[in-house]
Each structure stands twice: as structure tokens, then as C-alpha cells.
């Protein structure tokens with residue numbers, strides 16, 4: 001059971017993401033024991049203050065490299081998967097050893113994108129994590145690298161942590177990395193780089209995101225910005241902070257009720273970047289899952305009438321009459337992009353397969369039965385399984 005909140009502070013659900021560079025030495029791949037111990041102490045202190053904590057821990061592959069005395073990550077996917085199978089066990093055992101010193105139970109959760117592609121599995125994953133938190137356990141999440149195939153990989157744990165945080169309606173996501181915060185340029189090469197303290201709209205940040213990340217990890221500032229966008233749009237406050245100073249998290253949480261715009265005046269607060277959670281237009285849970293849990297298997301191009309119907313305030317579902325073109329091969333209940341005038345404007349879970357929609361496109365719903373021999377529903381996609389979000393043309397290229 002979660003301990004009672006001491007002080008008069010609200011109990012927060014906090015997700016802490018540790019990149020490979022916070023867990024293992026980049027060159028030798030030896031675990032950074034002192035750093036991991038500081039993280040364990042911080043997590044246990046947060047728990048004692050009544051907060052729920054989930055860790056998203058990278059490092060499986062690096063630990064495997066160390067165990068097998070391999071100098072660097074191979075390029076072949078099956079080799080990486082085998083190395084991850086060796087390393088993940090050692091990683092979780094190390095966490096368990098350290099947390100056991102402070103009598104804190106942990107649990108391992110390994111997720112692939114496929115696992116959350118089904119709505120019921122997504123809800124199940126969220127329920128399991130909630131149950132673990134209720135039992136006073138610290139769930140430790142990583143991508144199931146051994147089973148993930150290229151097309152369904154999260155790839156970097158920044159995205160996985162944002163999806164996890166959104167899935168469990170967390171209050172905070174801490175992305176711990178090897179810099180204090182996000183800067184206006186790369187601070188390693190540009191002395192004029194200025195720290196970015198508070199971001200109200202992550203899409204407006206003009207930061208240097210060219211950093212490719214550490215040698216072992218796959219993240220970098222670019223994936224952190226994407227994670228910030230994902231997290232804040234589902235109502236999570238996202239913080240970028242230095243991985244070698246995990247106790248900063250305690251300070252930041254202690255000032256959680258202070259208005260973000262007053263935080264710079266608070267003495268002794270560490271340097272970090274705070275992406276403020278979006279309150280208005282916070283995506284409903286199902287929409288978050290539809291946008292981020294599922295990988296689109298194709299796309300439907302729609303006409304102006306359908307665009308008007310699915311985007312207006314009192315919006316409707318997508319009817320076959322408004323579909324002008326079907327791209328890709330997909331089954332019923334898979335996710336597809338919705339394209340209008342060459343731009344991806346949303347995503348939907350379809351009620352018919354690509355072959356069926358090919359036959360019923362531009363047709364009235366009352367003709368579906370005579371064309372297909374059955375009518376599943378009059379809609380190609382129900383309103384509640386349709387999310388409108390301007391992805392621009394980038395998503396089209398995928």
C-alpha cells in the first residue's frame with residue numbers, strides 16, 4: 001500500500017526515465033552504481049512522501065554488451081535482441097538488489113508497441129501498473145527489445161516513457177539525461193547556448209536538437225522534444241533534468257504547487273526544463289492510445305464534405321461516401337491515417353478492411369450490404385475512434 005502523504009502535499013504519480021548514459025558507462029558499459037544508488041534513494045524518499053513512482057529504465061543492451069565483453073552495439077537486429085536478452089535480466093537484478101537494501105519491492109514490465117496496439121491490452125497494461133502502485137511496488141519499465149521487430153519498435157525509451165506516463169495519467173515525467181536542461185543551442189559546442197527553463201508550447205521550442213544522443217543510447221534531444229509533446233498533450237508535466245543529480249526530482253516535486261512562472265525566483269532550485277502540461281484540449285485516454293499506441297497500417301484520403309463532417313464542433317464519424325482513396329493493406333480494427341488535401345489530419349480505427357473500403361468508397365452507407373454482402377456499421381470509422389490532429393506532411397512520408 002502507498003504510504004500516507006506526509007507534509008500537506010498532494011500525492012503525485014511520477015514517471016522517471018533513465019537513459020542508458022545514466023545507467024552505464026558509455027565506454028566500458030559498467031553500471032554506474034553510485035548513480036543508481038542515488039536514484040534508488042530518491043525513489044524511496046518520493047515513496048515515503050506518498051508519491052507513486054514508475055521507473056523507465058534503459059540499459060538492457062549496454063548491460064548485455066558488458067556481460068558478453070562486446071565493445072559496441074552490433075548493427076544486426078537479431079544480435080541486439082540476443083544481447084538485450086542477456087542484459088535485461090542483469091539490469092533488473094541490479095535494480096532489485098539496490099531497492100532491496102531499502103526494502104522497496106519492484107516489478108519488471110517489458111512492453112512492445114504491439115502489446116498496446118489492442119485497446120484491451122493497453123487498458124490492461126495501465127491497470128497492471130496501477131495495481132502495482134497500489135501495492136506499493138515500483139514498476140520498472142523497458143522496451144521488450146528481445147521481441148520487438150523493427151516496424152513496431154518504440155526504439156528509444158523517451159517515447160516509451162511518455163506513452164507510459166500518458167497511459168497511467170501521471171502528473172510528472174522526468175527525462176533524466178546527461179545535460180542539466182534543454183538549451184537554445186548545443187552547449188557543448190556553442191558557448192552562447194542559453195538554458196530553456198519553462199516551455200508552455202513544446203512545438204514552439206527552437207532548440208538545437210541535432211545532438212544524436214550518447215554512443216549507446218538511441219535518444220537525444222529530438223526524441224525528448226517528441227516525448228515532451230506526447231506527455232504534455234496528455235496532461236503530464238515533462239521535466240528534463242540531469243541524470244547524475246536525481247535528488248533534484250525531490251526539490252522539483254516539493255515546489256510542484258508553485259506557479260511555473262514564479263519558479264525562477266525560488267532560491268536554490270536546480271536548473272531544469274519544465275514543459276507545462278496542457279490543461280485545455282487534454283487528449284482523452286482513448287485518443288492518446290489511438291494516436292500513440294497504434295502504428296498506422298495505411299491511409300484513407302477523404303473529400304471536403306467528409307473533412308467538414310469529422311472536424312466540425314459537433315463532429316460525425318467517417319462515412320464511406322467521403323472516402324476517395326485507400327492506401328495500404330489493413331484489416332478491420334487497425335489504425336489508419338486520415339489524409340485531406342495531401343496532409344495527415346488525423347487517425348482512425350477502421351470498421352472495415354482496406355479491400356472492403358476499396359469497394360464501398362464513394363458509396364452511400366445503405367449500399368454497403370448489397371456490395372459486401374453484410375453491413376458491419378454505416379461508418380468506416382466511428383466518431384469516438386477518430387482523432388483529429390494536424391500531423392502535417394511528415395507523417396505522410398512514413
Ligand SMILES: N[C@@H](CCC(=O)OP(=O)(O)O)C(=O)O
Pocket residue numbers: 018019020021057058059060061062142143145155156157158213216217218219220
Ligand atoms: N531498451 C534499450 C534502450 C533504448 C535506448 O537506447 O534508450 P535511451 O538510452 O534512453 O536512448 C535498452 O534497454 O538498452
